[in-house]
Amino acid sequence: MSGVVRPRATQSPCNGVCRMDDATGLCVGCGRTLSxxxxxxxxxDAERAGIRDMLPERMARLRREKSGSPETAR
Structure with missing residues (x-):
């Protein structure tokens, strides 16, 4: 062992609920786009981390749109 600690790759946020929302273009399971x-x-890894950072807001957007909330997503 060289003693060098390598950072773990950013794990996929996929949770197996793979269905795209037509209105937003986001997966309803993980919040990512098809691309x-x-x-x-x-x-x-930095790109993946950047996307993961956006997922909480995207998932909130999906919940708002599903509930019909008048507060629309950006």
Missing amino acids: EIANWGSMK
Whole structure:
């Protein structure tokens, strides 16, 4: 062992609920776009981390749209 600690690759946020929302273009399970899902394996870890950082707001947007809330997503 060299003692070098390598950071773990950013894990996929997929939870197996793979269905795209027509209105937003986001997966209702993980909040990613189809392009992000398709390219996840070839993305750099920093790109993946950036997408993961956006997922909480995207999932909130999906919940708002599903509930018919008048507060629309950006």
